Amino acid sequence: MKRIQLGNTVFEGKNDVYLLDGETTVLVDTGVATAAVRDQLRSELAEFSVEFADVDEILVTHWHYDHAGLAGEIQAESDAVVRVHEADAPLVAGEESALSAENETTRRKLREWGLPDDRREELLEFLSEHESLAGRPAEVTPFADGDTFAIDGREFEAVHLPGHSAGLSAFAFEGDAGEEAFVGDAILPKYTPNVGGADVRLDAPLELYVDSLVRFIDRDFDRAWPGHRDVIDEPSARAATILEHHRERTENVVGVLREQGPSDPWTVSAALFGDLKNIHVLHGPGEAYAHLAHLAERGVAERDGNAYELVDENPDIDDLFPTVDDSA
Incomplete structure (x- = not known):
């Protein structure tokens, strides 16, 4: 090989x-x-x-x-x-x-994630190019x-x-x-x-x-x-390290919602990653969405329109992720 x-x-x-x-x-x-x-x-x-x-x-x-x-x-x-x-x-x-x-799914989700019109069009142009x-x-x-x-x-x-x-x-x-x-x-x-x-x-x-x-x-x-x-x-x-990374990121997302109140994925992405360019204009809010959807699925947050709101202010993040043994 x-x-x-x-x-x-x-x-x-x-x-x-x-x-x-x-x-x-x-x-x-x-x-x-x-x-x-x-x-x-x-x-x-x-x-x-x-x-x-x-x-x-x-x-x-x-x-x-x-x-x-x-x-x-x-x-x-x-x-x-x-x-x-x-x-x-x-x-x-x-x-x-x-x-x-x-x-079409990309366009729909960019709207649902809350991207401003100019950033959405910038990303769509980048993807087209x-x-x-x-x-x-x-x-x-x-x-x-x-x-x-x-x-x-x-x-x-x-x-x-x-x-x-x-x-x-x-x-x-x-x-x-x-x-x-x-x-x-x-x-x-x-x-x-x-x-x-x-x-x-x-x-x-x-x-x-x-x-x-x-x-x-x-x-x-x-x-x-x-x-x-x-x-x-x-x-x-x-x-296992990547799994722990996602546990920590979920904890950070909870912190953003706790501090800023109901937020869409674009707002959470900005808090996590700052200003983004090129393909990361897609990946940043997409990552935030993935974690917000996970919180909603587990009953920690609720989605109202495009925004997610905490319903459990102090969730046990460990309960949201499996425990694994990587030393087998």
Whole structure:
């Protein structure tokens, strides 16, 4: 297995593409569809005597442009099988109905989150200008949680871990360290993956992500290969750290509501993150929304219109999150 790190100036940190170059040539993720990244990927693959035309299969961890952007183009040169979880497959396939629905949901949620008109239009313009990063649509082969793929005598298991996106999936396999997995953005070594703004299709993104983190910890992988930056040698501990981060952020959101009274996600986002630019104008209030929705689901807050109000001024935050053992 070879790791290729690609430049990425739009999203968080260098993208990791993984090359499995046995009898079957496989890529895990592809990078974003820009000329610079395309050329870099071609050059990096050439170092291993691989061309786009040689690729037999592409395993896509999730639909985001920096992971699936070049899948369609590589497939056009190679006729590779492109595997994507069924929840994300329509977006990677470029299905008009799915793209239109995602666009409309984005617009609706930006209004519900309380973005001022000028900031909303600024964000929509930014998103429109970057639509080309999605690249050429691919003909996809959907998979479901638990499906397995036999590649060169090794079995890869799809492990569905929604939250950051509806279809985000890891690919688990037996490696040199024991049970390993390509995990996309399920966990990252430095950043905490955005929840709420990264996939507006999810109505309970934090709850889904918390469940995914617990499942991930319970799997007790020995090593994780993320979609950005470097290998994670203690993945359960990292997942537990991210879970604790969300517990602390929820506590901060409660503090904002306690201090400011009923607030919409944009107001809470401003208190948490300050002024935001570019894609973070989406991710900030989306993150705030995810935590506010979690509080409402647990009866700590109530939604009235677009604002959320505390109904429990002093909740036990620990009761809102599971206790996990990352030392198994």
